[in-house]
């Protein structure tokens with residue numbers, strides 16, 4: 001007897017995404033949970049623009065070659081002008097709404113409360129990353145305490161008990177498969193925090209704390225870039241993101257905490 005099994009339902013989104021992924025495409029590797037939906041949206045926009053470009057030129061050619069009717073009826077104007085215009089407007093509104101939703105998914109909708117908290121600070125010309133430590137609370141910082149020469153590039157206030165277990169690193173290390181909530185700061189001018197493989201790009205602005213959250217999925221080492229021309233050393237303002245399997249990450253952070261003075 002043949003067992004009756006229902007085929008697993010495939011979402012149209014996943015199907016399209018798989019289809020496009022097999023096409024030659026010069027985007028970097030996609031290593032975050034939200035990346036495939038962004039890539040798919042980019043593909044849809046490009047293919048729709050390409051299709052409309054071809055269609056518009058075809059219609060222009062037909063218009064040039066066909067004899068014009070003397071008095072187009074109201075009905076005909078609706079059919080060839082107003083209805084296609086309304087359809088186009090609906091299409092672009094739908095694309096814009098979807099783009100807004102994708103943008104909001106990493107920014108305006110808050111991160112999961114269990115997300116790993118990491119503070120990212122951009123300054124001429126380096127990135128620093130701070131983990132809150134076992135108390136899960138960042139210590140306060142004071143601008144007058146900022147001194148890279150004295151080993152305190154972020155100006156962490158040692159009199160705040162929350163600051164004692166804060167861990168400051170020059171590379172961003174994250175566990176794969178866990179959401180991370182980044183809070184971006186800039187100490188001097190605007191810097192652009194970007195990790196192409198994580199499909200992340202967000203300005204860090206002096207005086208503001210900007211949250212962006214995402215889930216890295218593939219262990220590996222990825223380049224963190226600055227995408228704002230922030231001064232003469234802008235070209236060398238980069239760092240590494242290392243995504244580790246969760247057990248390796250736990251070991252890494254435990255070793256770092258132990259090595260704290």
Ligand SMILES: [Cu+2]
Pocket residue numbers: 122123125190191192226227228229230234237
């Ligand atoms: Cu910069």
